[in-house]
Amino acid sequence: MGVLEGLVQGLYAAVSLQVLPYLIGGAILGLIIGIIPGLSGHFAMAMLVPFIFRMEPTVGITFILAAHATVAQGGGMTAILFATPGTGQNAATLLDGPKMTEKGEAGRAVGAAMTACFIGAFFGVFVLTLLLPVLRKVVLLFGPPEFFMLAILALTFIAVLGGAGSVNKGLIGGALGLMFAFVGMDSVTGAKRFTFGLLELWDGLSMVPVLLGIFAVSEMIDLWITGGSLARKAADGAHESMQKQIFAGVMDTLRNWWLVIRCSAIGTTMGLIPGLGSAPAAFVAYAHAKQTSKHPEEFGHGAIEGVIAPESANDAVEGGALASTLAFGIPGSSSMAILISALLILGVEPGPKLMVMHLDLVFLMIWTVVLGNLMGTILGMFIANPLAKATFLRGSLLVPILLCIIVTGAYIFHRSWFDMIVVLVFGLLGYAMKKLDYSRPAFIIGFVLGLMVERNLYLSLKLYGGKFLFQPLALGLAVLTILVLVYNIVKIVKSNRRAGIGVK
């Protein structure tokens, strides 16, 4: 089957009367799951697997993949409106999204985020389609040395993410995150680090409860203490103005098309790293936007680019994560692991054979990601208005409800009581960091990348010795890392000199 033929057949299958209702149904479910804090795409898929046992392969695949595709959009909306990451991948959206809501620009932020999501997802699968003939080679280019260097490159963005201009506080935040990343049993030596005799800590802290604590619970504490509502400035007129705002947001994203493309490229590349997920990609995209912006001082105070960048990156990740899934039947993320088990249940064997024998199914997946995201974007814009009304509620009404949802979300992910404690403890830590201006994004980057750096460094050394750094791609990434670092340091020194002070 030719590529073009597969492309057309895939589209034909996706919009057929038999499949389309499931695509729409899946997209709506995904959106709802995304809106609820703590429930992720992984969860959406796991939840739907039992329902697909008796479905046709095309229907089943579309159903669960559509649900997975729209989760990021729902999550983005929660992040913007309620200062709570709907899913882990939307954490970076919290840096500017809620600030826009506070200013009465919720509609604009949602419109921009939804559009960025769609373009990002489209970009990701577009690149994937272009690479289909050489997909195997591309996936195999990246081994432990390359993953190590990619993670180090991402870590250098901690410098850009520092809170309120203080580099030191950014670095401290990042180091704190690294420290928490190392909680648990070290898989190389078997040593138990910072586990304090608790079996619950052996596998390390899970990302979702930590993220929810650091970003969401801390905001709830803040809102509770300061009082008021999430939207501090009432948008005038409400309904019509909301529609106008959403439209303005869509235009904002389109005007920043070059930024969207660059951030989508970051997302797709980082999606190739197995098991990384999309949260770090979103932060790196955010840092990149801030770094290249003409007005970086606006970031963190409601800059529209601060919403566009992470939202385009976190959906572009899917393209990269699908790559190793399709090329080899090896999951690139926990969601992809569920997709693979779902494919097996449906009697479709993922892997190289799929690409040769069932190119139409491959394109069906690609079209589902595109159409599912389109659906999510359109639906999201309709849901935004009623949801936004809740942001005018008094904090004392909203906080208890949101807190319940957040803590439940943290519990549900692994069905673990311990995670409920984790979310509350990290809520306090997050609140302290917020008040004292230590960078929470830097914390999350350190937390998510710590193990990635450690594991791949060990594997690289064991496989190649110290020479691993001189492998061509790893070397290229190392040079890039140094360039980025030098650029940042020069920029920081310059801006400090302009301000007439040394490093704060």
Place this chain on the structure above:
Amino acid sequence: MFHYGNRSGDRGDLRLVLLFLVVILMTVSVAGFASAKSIKDAAAFYKGKNLTLVVPYKPGGGYDAWGRLLAPYLGKYTGTRVIVKNMPGAGGMLGINEVYTARPNGLTINIQNAVAAVTNQLVGVKGVRYDLLKYNWIGRVTTDTRVLAMRKGAPVKTIEALINSKSPIKFGATGLGGSTYVDAVITKKALNLPIEIVHGYDSSSEVDLGLLRGEIDGTYGSYSSRLGMVKAGEQFIILQSGKKRAAAMPDVPTWFEVAPSEKAKEILSVLTAMHETGRPLAAPPGVAPERIAFLREAFDKTLKDPDFLKSIKKAKKEIDYVSGQEMEEIIRTSLEISDPEIKKVFVDAVKGDI
């Protein structure tokens, strides 16, 4: 799938076996009439209740899949609503600890990675808060035949070539103490394999990618987990666990066939006995015997249900059933290592000192 039961008389003293048999016979005959009634009582107890099946791993894995495949049928034959509860942590140990101390009313059971559970108890890993000898065994669902797979293009193509290789061959493995690691370390010792173990890969998926990239040459795994890559022509199998060649792999030698000495065979017997424990269902100690009997009966019916068998086939899984009573024996055998030298090999393999 194959099956090699371990008869109780293998190594014991004959008189003890006879005594054992007499005791069993007496118990059976005395309890015979009573048990039919008490099982009926148990059925009345279970009817309409919730039965929690703890899966000690995250959703999405193989144990989770088994749990979810079993749940509706266990529910059908026990008259309960079976709730699958994931309780991941400490490599499966958390779920086994938790159920061990759960209320012994028979409404909480688990599916176990018994190979890991046995290894951890045997070695005395810190954190073990259970005694497998006291667990109530409901029955075994399946076992994993372990195989040694090499990547396409690996420098050695047969087990003989591997044994005789002059340069070290790199083997990928996941974390320390994980099955891919333990198998590699123990066979390295028993068969004098010239291998270098590169452990620390996050999952067996990443080991697969490493094999595809060619940075490592081989790995251990369960037969079912290797099958996809083998069918795709990316890997091939050169060695299998167990005493007999599996029907699916008639041309692949077992590790006993290439064992160089009696000592090696002894070490491998111990490892084989552990693998024999497979994936059983169990209830905590202290559950009333008639409820255990009832659960065992429901389990036996489940594994014979034609619809269940159909769904197993569709999910490309295989059953290797043994009853709860046989399972007790298998666990007991797997925990007996009389030779301190061999025990040390296992302790070192799990703790990473080899």
